[in-house]
Amino acid sequence: MSPVPLIVPRRSLPARPVPTWTKARRLLTGPNAIRVVSVLVFLSIWEYYGRAASPIFMAPPSAILKAAVELFKTGAMQRAMLQTLGPFCLGLLLTIVIGVVVGISIAQSKTLECVLDPFINALYAIPRVALVPLIILWAGLGFAGKVTIVVSTAVFPIIVNTYSGVRDVRGALLDVGRAYGCTSRQSFFKIILPSAVPFIMAGIRLAIGLAIIGIVVAEFFTAMSGLGGLIVEYSNNFATARLFVPIIVLAIGGVLLTEAVMFVERRISRWRISEQERF
Amino acid sequence: MIVCHKVSKFFAKHATSELTVVLDRVDVTVPAGTLVTLLGPSGCGKTTLLRITAGLITPDEGHVTISGARVEKPRKDVCMVFQNFGLLPWRTALGNVEFPLEVDGMPGAERKDVARHFLSMVGLSEHAGHYPHELSGGMQQRVGIARALVRKPVIILMDEPFGALDAQTRESLQQDFLRIWANTGATVLFVTHSLHEALLLSDQIVVMAAAPGRIAKVIESPVAKSRLEGNVLSHPDYAACRAELARCLQGGSA
Numbered sequence: 001m002s003p004v005p006l007i008v009p010r011r012s013l014p015a016r017p018v019p020t021w022t023k024a025r026r027l028l029t030g031p032n033a034i035r036v037v038s039v040l041v042f043l044s045i046w047e048y049y050g051r052a053a054s055p056i057f058m059a060p061p062s063a064i065l066k067a068a069v070e071l072f073k074t075g076a077m078q079r080a081m082l083q084t085l086g087p088f089c090l091g092l093l094l095t096i097v098i099g100v101v102v103g104i105s106i107a108q109s110k111t112l113e114c115v116l117d118p119f120i121n122a123l124y125a126i127p128r129v130a131l132v133p134l135i136i137l138w139a140g141l142g143f144a145g146k147v148t149i150v151v152s153t154a155v156f157p158i159i160v161n162t163y164s165g166v167r168d169v170r171g172a173l174l175d176v177g178r179a180y181g182c183t184s185r186q187s188f189f190k191i192i193l194p195s196a197v198p199f200i201m202a203g204i205r206l207a208i209g210l211a212i213i214g215i216v217v218a219e220f221f222t223a224m225s226g227l228g229g230l231i232v233e234y235s236n237n238f239a240t241a242r243l244f245v246p247i248i249v250l251a252i253g254g255v256l257l258t259e260a261v262m263f264v265e266r267r268i269s270r271w272r273i274s275e276q277e278r279f
Numbered sequence: 280m281i282v283c284h285k286v287s288k289f290f291a292k293h294a295t296s297e298l299t300v301v302l303d304r305v306d307v308t309v310p311a312g313t314l315v316t317l318l319g320p321s322g323c324g325k326t327t328l329l330r331i332t333a334g335l336i337t338p339d340e341g342h343v344t345i346s347g348a349r350v351e352k353p354r355k356d357v358c359m360v361f362q363n364f365g366l367l368p369w370r371t372a373l374g375n376v377e378f379p380l381e382v383d384g385m386p387g388a389e390r391k392d393v394a395r396h397f398l399s400m401v402g403l404s405e406h407a408g409h410y411p412h413e414l415s416g417g418m419q420q421r422v423g424i425a426r427a428l429v430r431k432p433v434i435i436l437m438d439e440p441f442g443a444l445d446a447q448t449r450e451s452l453q454q455d456f457l458r459i460w461a462n463t464g465a466t467v468l469f470v471t472h473s474l475h476e477a478l479l480l481s482d483q484i485v486v487m488a489a490a491p492g493r494i495a496k497v498i499e500s501p502v503a504k505s506r507l508e509g510n511v512l513s514h515p516d517y518a519a520c521r522a523e524l525a526r527c528l529q530g531g532s533a
Contacts (some may be wrong), residue, residue, distance in 0.1 A: 179335060190382070194367070
């Protein structure tokens with residue numbers, strides 16, 4: 001079929017390219033340049049005073065770097081990272097699946113919400129660290145214990161966010177679905193779920209931070225393996241330079257993971273972010 | 280053809296169990312292929328009547344029939360254009376136009392072709408990949424109109440579709456809509472609170488009054504014949520008819 005040219009298409013003009021010099025100036029005086037300088041200044045001060053302090057209490061960045069190279073060479077670091085990463089990834093995956101499923105279920109069924117919310121509220125109110133000894137008693141010091149601790153610390157923001165995401169769907173959009181004859185299944189998958197996705201992603205971002213805390217706490221308690229285990233071991237031996245290495249590895253891992261999720265989140269949630277900017 | 284037969288609707292007042300009469304035994308007939316506007320002040324129940332016709336809510340008394348069949352739930356040959364556009368913000372313009380076809384289970388490639396055709400009909404073929412938040416209000420409502428047309432509906436229900444737009448955009452959309460509509464032959468029930476819009480678009484204007492929502496007067500538009508030429512304003516009967524409509528509206532609210 002050939003379209004009837006009833007109406008002139010709307011056009012927009014191509015944007016003028018930004019001059020290179022303007023771009024370069026923006027980059028050099030921009031927030032990222034300031035961030036880099038700030039970190040460099042901090043490291044220099046640390047290096048200067050770190051050298052003067054007792055090696056039991058403080059280590060300068062140069063000593064930490066040396067310890068890091070050594071730990072990576074012997075393979076101790078890689079082994080610990082794998083020991084941490086395994087239960088962390090499985091735990092996070094379970095956290096996301098359980099959180100989203102529970103969140104959707106209680107948002108969709110008032111009865112189920114009433115059945116579950118006393119327990120969710122109670123667990124939410126207890127500092128999850130307080131449950132760690134109990135979990136270890138039940139699930140053991142090994143892999144299963146770590147996974148359970150990760151899930152128990154990280155699952156709540158996903159449940160809560162998914163719940164509010166599903167509940168937040170604007171009535172107007174549900175009406176659109178109904179007016180166009182969606183079945184309840186279609187309106188769930190085509191309207192409710194997509195509109196809850198930005199909330200779910202925000203929940204996942206929060207959960208990652210908590211999951212990292214969870215895995216380290218778990219390894220402190222078991223104190224046998226992983227990056228948390230190394231931290232405990234080096235601190236007991238006053239190996240301060242080495243002690244910083246797993247901490248920095250955790251920091252880098254956390255930042256990278258959060259950035260990755262934020263990247264995905266920005267792409268998926270673009271419509272919501274720009275809506276919020278407008279209203 | 281749409282027939283509303285003695286339609287009444289009661290809503291519960293907030294915080295009390297008292298019922299307010301939103302619509303009181305309203306009769307409206309929209310002959311096939313014509314455009315009828317419901318004109319009235321806010322609170323006169325015009326949107327409620329439209330939603331009853333759409334099958335989104337059920338009347339407490341009376342009934343609405345479309346082509347002789349009672350409306351009990353939303354029908355697929357009745358499509359709606361919403362006041363705040365009602366676009367799904369996570370879908371592109373094309374994706375939004377595809378939506379009704381997707382609900383019908385039309386296969387992907389065919390669906391895209393049909394949706395593209397309708398998007399170009401409203402002048403937005405170059406914006407197919409844009410998200411609603413990247414489009415102006417006028418463009419968003421063009422997408423909304425394309426979405427309503429994509430099923431080739433028998434009836435189009437429009438709930439103050441141009442109310443949220445600025446004056447210039449509204450005018451160009453009104454003209455474009457008239458031209459598109461002339462090619463479809465669909466029956467249109469159009470809700471508005473603008474006298475000018477009612478005169479500009481309709482064959483027949485149903486003036487409603489508030490508290491309780493009821494029909495004050497039904498007027499055949501004398502200017503309907505010249506609406507496609509776009510010179511409704513200079514029509515000799517325009518001023519007189521507009522004055523009469525204004526009188527009806529005031530009589531209702533007094």
